[in-house]
Amino acid sequence: MKSILIAMLVAMTLPFGLATSARAGAGDVVVENAWSRASIGTSRPGAAYMDIRNAGDEDVMLTGLRTDLAGMPEIHLTSTNEQGVSSMSPVGEIAIAPGETVALAPGGMHAMLMQLRRPMEEGETFPLTLLFSDGGEVTVEVPIRGIAARGPDD
């Protein structure tokens, strides 16, 4: 009887144990300072910015994004050459080393939110899920600031 109880206890705690081991990867990713700008309707893409920190001690690989706000969310990179010409292209996967922070910030990388399903209204938030190669996910509520916002707080 006692052994059955122990077995049951072990069986119950096992999922927790698995969840804890998964924390070594995507589970140790901390997303801070997330913000975005209000959109004008849904015909033009939106952009969201944030700091993605790997607080664990293993490399993590950011492979994609998911949100109910946009049909096609992707991380894009704006690059500006020596002649001052800026262009934009999809980034693909982003490796984040332990202790490192990848910043999505104006003029660098941004979460490009294409095919908006609803307008991004100032004062609201939307959930954005970051997908990692180990199958882990991190969901963050992104506040929507005014169209002329310059950062998470100004």
Place this chain on the structure above:
Amino acid sequence: MTLTLFRKALWALAGVAALALVWPLLWADYRADRARAEREPAFQADFELTDHRGMFRTQEDFAGRWMLVFFGFANCPDVCPTTLSEVATIMEGLGNDAEQVQPLFISIDPERDTPSALADFVPRFEAGIIGLTGTPDQIATTSQTFKIFYERFEEASAPDGYTMSHSSQLFLFGPEAGYVASWAYNTPAEEILADLRERIAQ
């Protein structure tokens, strides 16, 4: 013989005297030329475009004011709203001097950026920015005048299947429409504001 020598000496003296007289004049003239060349702007703002209210506009409409000019497109989610918001910060920071500065956003995506498309975009930054667009030809001519680069490239994931690369500097033109300065994209608004204030005060 001695007379000839004397004459030669006289002529030489006269030559030196003439040179001494003329040289400062030549020098002054040369210096003035140099100064003029230094003061003369590299190029003049020159355009014939339609603003976001549908009005025909040229640089002459803004004579006597400074023009803060930048290029972009309304479908641009990162660089353009960032620049527009930086310009809004600059205009706000100028306070009373803002009347002396006209910010102009010139579209390099004339296909999508009709005046009404710009009317739905530019005024939202509440900085008195005027959006300008035109026919593809007008935009091409404007880009040559301003020596800027833009290019459409196919990008399957972008809205309508294309996006634009473009010069992202902010250009300053003086009250006579002459080019004064430019700032690279990502120059902090505060830095541009300080520079601009100094130039306006001069």
